[in-house]
Amino acid sequence: MVIGTPEIQITYSNIREFSFSEKTENAWNEEKVNAFLEAILEFKKELKYRCDKIDELYEAKSKLTCLQDRSKENLQIINDIIASLKNLHSALLLQLKAIQPIKEKGIAVKEIEDFELAISDVEESYDDLDYVFFRFPNDKEMQKITKELEQLFK
Helix, strand or coil: CCCCCHHHHHHHHHHHHHHHHHHHCCCCCHHHHHHHHHHHHHHHHHHHHHHHHHHHHHHHHHHHCCCCCCCHHHHHHHHHHHHHHHHHHHHHHHHHHHHHHHHHCCCCHHHHHHHHHHHHHHHHHHHHHHHHHHHHHHCHHHHHHHHHHHHHCC
16 A cells, blocks of 8 residues: 555556556557558558559540541530549549548658649640640641641651
């Protein structure tokens, strides 16, 4: 029994109990740590999946920009693709905003930065399609340059 004031006895008792529990219990429960690490790995996999999917879309967009058939139906579909890409871009920006605190804590920094770059590719994709199919064809200066380039490559 500890002799002293009630404050000393309470402090001693609290320290003694806490010290003993730390020595006898697994404070860093291995299962909890492993679950946390697994969650980080899963998060990184999800980001990589999204980046890979965006890369596929970027490649598909690149093929579309060479499309010669500019029929009204095709232009309507391309216009819908541009709108869908803009919607995708907005959704991805919201996701990025939600995961910024994770990056600020130093978790999955490279993967989040890759995701940021992929989001930029989505924006570039809809801009490219818009310029190629809707802005440049109506631009007389651009038409002239395009014809000159075509003549050079014949």
